[in-house]
Amino acid sequence: MDIDYRIYVKKYFIFIFICIICIFLSILSILYITDPLQLFHKSFFHKDKMYYSMREQAAGIINSFEFDSVILGTSMLENTSAREASQKIGGIFVNISLAGSSFYERAIVLKKVLQKNIAHVIYSLDSVYLGCMKENSSRPTKNWAFLYDGNPFNDYKFYLTKEFIKNIFSPAANLRTIDTDRPNAWFSDPFHAVRFGGLAQWVQHIENPQVNNFLLHELPALAKKSHKNQEQPEGYIREKESALRDYLDSYLIDIIAQHPKTKFYLIFPPYYRFTYANMAQNAPYNFHLHQYAVRYLVSKTHPMKNVHVYGFEDQQFLDDIANYKDTTHFHHRFNSYFLDAIASNTHILTAHNLEQYLASCKNLALEFNISQLNDEVQSLLRKQKEDALQTSKSAMELTAAYADGQSTD
Template sequence: MNSPLKDLLRFFVASVLIMLAAAALNFTVDPLQIFRASRQFTAVYSPDSRLQNAGLIRSQTFDTLFMGTSLAIHFRQSDIDRILGVKSLKLSMTGSSSREQVFVLDAAMARKPRRVIWEVDDWVFHDTPDIDANTYLPADLYRGGPKGIASYLFSGEMARVSVWIAAQSIPAFKPILKSLTSETLLKFPISDVDDINTLQAGEDVGARYNAARAMAAYRYITDPARRKYLLDDTDYDMKVRVFERDAIGLIKSHPDVTFDIYLPPYSILQWLALRETSPETLTSVDEFSAYLCRRLMDFPNVRLFDFRAIKEVTHDLNNYSDVIHHSPDIDLKVLQWLAQGKYRVDRARPTEYLDQLKAQVEAYRLVSEGQDALTDDFGQGGASR
């Protein structure tokens, strides 16, 4: 055998051995906890929910699933469990579509949860590519088939994380590695499930959620140069079709699961922005919202809650970081409302809260151009208290 051929063979053998070593390391350490809950090694978690959820579904104990978008991302599982008396698993994903949410929920249904708490808004129901064309969500890993497991075991990125986890599990290395946990090098910087995508202790909540930030966001999205954001998603028929395929399809498939679906408390500024710059979008949203409320009443395993017209929350802009994202204090209020059954939609009056919201939106006016205060027809300020 000539020398070039021998070198090629050695390279091939070395490559195979490296791949097998990486697979063995990933299987042993199992950074995502796909095969087993972490016991021998220190458990760590990624803030990338689309990736991490695949492991959480397999490794955690739960009877309740909590799903939503960025409006449900900062909830703590410990708060959900304490207030609602459940054992929850938070699967919320920032910017997620209904197709993504239903795919992840459906994967979790294999664990036989009794309840799903689902934050839903009108904008999650839109056309998106097939789930296998989604480069941000590892669909095959959720399915647990050979392709997904192979991609996980032979991943160089996962092998690097596995080395890090193994090193962290050695007491002598912990002091050295602890100072690097926030660096880009470590993709799994979270040590407690309860801390995944939550605001950390010591963070200045008041600086993040206040009327000035909310008004700045309102001015930003209503600027003529950026109004296309508000013109999107006006296709009522499309949203109905996607809603039926995703939400109704999942609910029908699991009649033994209770679905507590809630519409989140956007600030009044979101609706004012639509009214002032894109009334056709506001009309479409109202029409679709009415359809959603009525349609969900057809299912005995669904309880719908509508938090959009709660003036003491939605008209106090100090509760918001922009026009829609509310503070952790409101997270707790949402859980309390769910626990108390407040603002639950009555099957006999499915659009009652929607009608209240529409009246509020029609009544509100900016005090004057450039000011941070709002007023309704009764002269009540909405931006500061």
């Protein structure tokens, strides 16, 4: 009797195929149930945990959390309390700020979140517009933008990676415990917090990469005027202005225009005065573009009754280095200050006060003494070196005295 092995081979491959499908469906089912980023539903297992990167985690917050208002900034707004915003402005806020993000990246998230019935959006107008920055090289949009395309089926693609598959039965391994009020707040992290309080704190922690290059190289070079005043031809400036307009229109203003019922609070974050002084004194074309962006945003949004633009660059606190951990990042109390401004309708830039505001900001930037700041830094560095030498000398003397005592015994 002849045996037709082809039947057995066919059955074998069908069995293997069914097994593979079952395994694959089991994996998908487990990923759906555990759902570490909460893309498909609110978490059953880790309600106080989130993924470390808000570029991806924001999709889960948008899909599964109950809210009607958002804070969508960069590290400038990460310290803003959603609870405090809700109390002072109204609504139910969540903070989904993306560290180091461009307007282009945030547009991906903003378009998605505005599909919900959103009452308020607090948004930071960071200076990335100067270079019309699109992608953050460390988190390319191709790796996460699909989470916001409205297709829930391709969201699984993010989970079908080595990072999540290897921890399929312990999904919390890819998460961290957070405060849902401000998930990516950094103000309490000692790495950042120790540098608030004054220039001496910066110098004391000079090994920190966020201030090291500035204190040891950038600031001394600027004080010596080794950076020449960089003028640019008129054609170059006009080209940059055109690119800036397109950037702001495409990734912010056009989106706002489509949502007249949502209130937008656009905040120019107040960097340490040196930042503006360096532009005004050493790269005036950049300072021109910065002021051009302020003027353009105010003029474009002026007819929109649901939009307010806020500027703090004329305030005195920008001159106090104690309020900053580096040349841009301010103390978290100013995040509360922004909310107070929104609640009380202060610091709003309008067609009526804009030119006076810009003139004041320019004068303050030009009056800032970069050389004097460097002198203070050099004095503190010399004192630090002298203190270190004295400490070393004292230690050597104690060691020698101890050695003499031992030899006498």
